[in-house]
Every structure is written in C-alpha cells, then in structure tokens.
Amino acid sequence: MADSPTNPYAAAGVDTVAGDLAVELMKNSVRATHGPQVLGGVGGFAGLFDASALLGYTRPLLATSTDGVGTKVAIAQAIDKHDTIGQDLVGMVVDDIVVVGAKPLFMTDYIACGKVVPDRIADIVRGIADACRATGTALVGGETAEHPGLLGPRDYDVAGAATGVVEADAVLGAERVQDGDVVLALASSGLHSNGYSLVRHIVTGAGIGYGDNAADLGATWGEALLEPTRLYTLPLLRLIEQLPGAVHALSHVTGGGIAANLARVLPRGSWAEVDRSTWSPGPVFRVLGELSGTPLEQTEATWNLGIGFFAVVAEETADAAIAALAAEGIDAWQAATVRLGATPSGEFEQGAKGVDGGAVRLVGTYADGAK
DSSP states (O other): OOOOOOOHHHHTTOOHHHHHHHHHHHHHHHHTTOOTTEESOSSOSSOEEOGGGGGGSSSEEEEEEEEEOTTHHHHHHHHTOOSSHHHHHHHHHHHHHGGGTOEEEEEEEEEEESSOOHHHHHHHHHHHHHHHHHHTOEEEEEEEEEOBTTBOTTOEEEEEEEEEEEEGGGOOSGGGOOTTOEEEEEEOSSSTTSOHHHHHHHHHHTTOOTTSEEGGGTEEHHHHHTOOOOOOHHHHHHHHHHSTTTEEEEEEOOTTHHHHHHHTTSOTTEEEEEEGGGOOOOHHHHHHHHHHTOOGGGGTTTOOTTEEEEEEEOGGGHHHHHHHHHHTTOOEEEEEEOEESSOOSSOOEEEETTEEEEEEEEESOOOSSOO
C-alpha cells in the first residue's frame, strides 16, 4: 500500500491544520465583541461593519491608530503566559484613538509566529477580545501568520489597527487648550507597554530569571512585568460626556515618556511644569531603577513612571473631573498648569514626534511612598 502523500507546506514548517484549530478556539471570544453593526461573523476575507450609524453625525471624522506591544512579548514567551498581551495591544492601539475624543468602532489584529500553537494563539486573541469588549470595540478580523525560519518556534509578535469616529466640532486637541488649564495625571497600572528593552536589559544584567520571586513586587519577576496596560477609553469617553466642554486635550503617555507626550497636545507658545512631588512612582519603577543604579529622572523619557494619561481640563472643572475618574477606579491628580506666553529659562521638551507643540519639563522631587 502506497504511503499517504506528504503535505509539502507542512514539510516546510507551516501547519495549516493548527491554524484552523486556533481559529476554532478563538472564535467565541471574537464573536463576543460583535454587536449588530458587525456582519459576516468570523473567518471571512474581510470584516464588515455597518457604518449607517455615522449618518447620525453632522460631520463624522474617522480616527485610526496602529501599534504593537513591543518587546514585552519576550517576557510572555519566557514564562509561557500569553493571556494579558492582548490587553496590552488594545491599550496601545485603542487608547490612542480616544486622545482626539473619538469613540472606537472596530479593530483588527495581526499575529506573526514561528509556529502556530493553537492554545497560545487562542490565549492572545482572547486577551485582545476581552479588552475590545472593555473599550466598546468590535474585533472584526485578524490574521495569524506562521513564519518558520524567520521566527523561532516560541517566537511571536502582535500588532493591531483600530478605527473610531468623532464629530468634527468635538475633536480634542491643542487648539482648545487655554491659559490656566489644569493638567491632570491619570495613574498607570505599571510599565504598560513601553521601555521593555531597557527593562529586559536591567533584569538580564542583574542575573535575574523571570521565574524568580520579586519580593518587593509581590510576584515573580515575569508576572510583575506582565502587569497589563490599563484601559482608559470608556472612562475618558464618559468623562467627556459627563462634563461637556471641560476636557480640552488628552495625551497617552507611551513611547517618548512623560514630557514629550504632554508637549504633543499643547499649543505652540504654551508651557507647563509637571511637578514630580505630586506623585510617587510605583515599586516596579523604583526597584528597576535601584537595580540599574539609574535615577528615575533619567528614565522619564522611557517609562511612564506611574502616569498613563494626561487630561488637560478647564480649571473650574478639575475637581469634578478628578472625582469622576475616581468613580471609574482611576486615581487622578493635578500635576501641572498650562501657561501661555514666554517660556521660563531652562531646558524644556518642545513638542515631539513631528508636532510643533508646547514646552514641558518636570520639576521638583518625587514624593516618598505610594501615591
């Protein structure tokens, strides 16, 4: 009896059967993000989203964002824990959309891996889907691509793109910011998804394994460093709705750090001094700084140091905004005041990432103890 013919694609290292199984394992999670606006279900060549809801807008503007998680995935791979990386991806992508005041509509994801391990892929996508539900975003499609020879069997990377909508006359940004506006800092859940190349360099240099216990962090190193990114979208959208006209600009503190990201959303000719004494960076930042012998001030362009977002609000609404965010479970505090006019002497971060924005610097000394 002749041997069964060998699948040449499988012989080359691509397992389409495993890919199909991964889709089966993830599809219920994906479907759970679908409202009546999503047509066609899971598995089509293209996701369909009913845009007729946009007819209710006077001048709808579509907002879009794309991003990845970065080298944080290396830690997930090291300890074989993949159920939180998806939330990091949604935080990086969808929370960029709310910066302009937009409501997210839908998202797609892309996972490249050296070998499709169905349970691993399903964990990643389940995390994406759970976070999409938490941000009111439909996960309408995606792709899992197997790249043997380019990536190792345990290696993968994730990326995503999302689209949202905002009324043209409701777009938030630098043009709304006024002299005397209050800059509120919104607490992060930890490192979020930036600066992990530095994190991994510090941990490796200290001879620490990700499975080792981190006594000061109350978990293993891997678990502590995989703390998922906080999601701000729905709390911020509710804040905008609850306090009409109060929120003038928002900034997502990601790559580039604290001063640069705030400077991007302030108008040219404005300045702000973020007062370090208004908060205390959490234990994960302090422990990493001590391990590397690096003052926290030198990491302000790399890590968020406890601030995940900034909200620039009208001065008279600051207390109400802080209370509203507290009701959402987000600690917020006044970290700066925006001023228009001549910038004081000294070094400031002037705009960032191609934006000719305001000038920002950090001043003072960090508070002791947890904020």
